[in-house]
Amino acid sequence: MRDSAIEHQPHWVDRDWxxxxxxxxxxxxxxxxxxxxxxxxxxxxxxxxFGWTRTQLVVAVSxxxxxxxxxxxxxxxxxxxxxxxxxxVPMTVVLAALVAGLSLMTANLWHFYLMFLLISxxxxxxxxxxxxxxxxxxxxxxxxxxxxxxxVGLGSTVLPMVSQALIASFGWRVAYIVLGVATVxxxxxxxxxxxxxxxxxxxxxxxxxxxxxxxxVRTPLFLRIALVFVLLGFVTTGTVPHLAPMMMDRxxxxxxxxxxxxxxxxxxxxxRGGVGWVLDRVPAPRVLGCVALxxxxxxxxxxxxxxxxxxxxxxxxxxxxxxxxxxxxxFLARSYFAPxxxxxxxxxxxxxxxVGGGTGPIVMGMSFDRLGSYTPGLVLLACLAAVAGxxxxxIQGKRGPQAAAESDNVSQMAVAAxx
Numbered sequence: 568m569r570d571s572a573i574e575h576q577p578h579w580v581d582r583d584w585x586x587x588x589x590x591x592x593x594x595x596x597x598x599x600x601x602x603x604x605x606x607x608x609x610x611x612x613x614x615x616x617f618g619w620t621r622t623q624l625v626v627a628v629s630x631x632x633x634x635x636x637x638x639x640x641x642x643x644x645x646x647x648x649x650x651x652x653x654x655x656v657p658m659t660v661v662l663a664a665l666v667a668g669l670s671l672m673t674a675n676l677w678h679f680y681l682m683f684l685l686i687s688x689x690x691x692x693x694x695x696x697x698x699x700x701x702x703x704x705x706x707x708x709x710x711x712x713x714x715x716x717x718x719v720g721l722g723s724t725v726l727p728m729v730s731q732a733l734i735a736s737f738g739w740r741v742a743y744i745v746l747g748v749a750t751v752x753x754x755x756x757x758x759x760x761x762x763x764x765x766x767x768x769x770x771x772x773x774x775x776x777x778x779x780x781x782x783x784v785r786t787p788l789f790l791r792i793a794l795v796f797v798l799l800g801f802v803t804t805g806t807v808p809h810l811a812p813m814m815m816d817r818x819x820x821x822x823x824x825x826x827x828x829x830x831x832x833x834x835x836x837x838x839r840g841g842v843g844w845v846l847d848r849v850p851a852p853r854v855l856g857c858v859a860l861x862x863x864x865x866x867x868x869x870x871x872x873x874x875x876x877x878x879x880x881x882x883x884x885x886x887x888x889x890x891x892x893x894x895x896x897x898f899l900a901r902s903y904f905a906p907x908x909x910x911x912x913x914x915x916x917x918x919x920x921x922v923g924g925g926t927g928p929i930v931m932g933m934s935f936d937r938l939g940s941y942t943p944g945l946v947l948l949a950c951l952a953a954v955a956g957x958x959x960x961x962i963q964g965k966r967g968p969q970a971a972a973e974s975d976n977v978s979q980m981a982v983a984a985x986x
Contacts, residue, residue, distance in 0.1 A: 593757035594718025598690035604723035607811030622932035634687035636921030640914030652762035659754035667747025670740040697897040709846030723832025731825035793919035798955035800920035805927020834886025852962035859956035862888035866949035
């Protein structure tokens with residue numbers, strides 16, 4: 568029966584590129600692009616209206632990161648058990664409503680924090696689209712995950728400039744309303760199309776243990792991977808929300824600062840598919856190490872600006888690092904560990920990323936507010952990126968036999984069920 572299932576695979580197995588396109592569209596207006604990548608262009612108008620410091624403002628990003636880290640393992644578990652569609656569609660509606668609700672902000676700082684807390688609690692987790700592609704692709708998984716992250720690149724390229732134009736023309740409140748409406752108009756069709764072949768729960772091989780995630784978590788391999796993502800979260804999320812105000816401090820106009828911030832998304836847009844192609848051919852730890860060291864170079868360049876176009880070049884280089892969390896987390900979780908625990912393992916690795924991601928923006932804000940410059944913070948982040956690169960290069964080992972065996976069983980069961 569299994570041989571027959573393999574010989575008569577449904578046409579969508581390893582070929583459902585329409586689901587990849589839908590995932591790209593869904594990622595354009597995702598919780599990451601809406602709370603991190605466009606946040607910098609909202610800092611000046613919020614400071615002007617409410618008088619909050621940059622450290623106070625970026626605490627909202629930290630709340631989002633910490634909460635996403637805590638809640639994502641739960642969404643991973645539910646995605647394993649219920650399937651991604653039952654979560655993705657209603658959560659997209661809630662995300663749209665909450666983003667539009669930011670237009671009702673009051674001068675109470677707790678109101679600002681509460682809205683970002685609710686967004687991170689109920690927004691669609693990055694694990695959901697990754698779960699869809701993990702179930703649809705095997706040999707081309709790296710490419711599929713990399714292309715999915717093109718959506719983040721598109722969002723982080725276009726949305727800062729669109730948001731800045733809306734703020735300049737209509738104010739920041741209208742900008743949030745427009746972003747909320749766009750989220751539901753794009754996100755719902757994207758979720759329905761992406762999940763059309765994987766509506767149900769993840770098939771489990773006979774006898775697979777539901778709680779088998781903990782032996783994997785205790786391995787040195789997992790701990791090293793998790794530490795890399797803690798450091799990368801600190802570096803990427805620590806820098807991106809401050810990039811636009813950093814440029815304005817360097818006498819860029821608001822529109823020019825938004826364009827510099829958008830360059831990170833442009834590079835991510837160009838590189839994501841390429842990184843996915845490389846991941847299918849080169850050991851992932853080596854690629855991750857190179858990306859981390861590139862981040863070190865970008866941050867040092869941003870700190871010292873040795874020539875005229877250093878800010879632009881640093882933003883382009885930083886784009887190769889920004890957004891790497893989801894495709895690398897998903898690829899490593901899928902490649903080194905059993906797919907039956909993918910959702911929960913992804914959630915735990917994403918938690919590691921958000922531990923760093925929640926701390927980095929506050930550290931950078933304190934660097935500016937207390938030391939009068941972003942330079943000390945940038946140097947610290949560059950050192951952390953270098954450490955992350957060293958740890959990534961030290962990761963050894965190949966895909967475990969348990970992961971390989973269970974992958975074959977799950978794929979065969981999914982094909983048989985589809986027939």
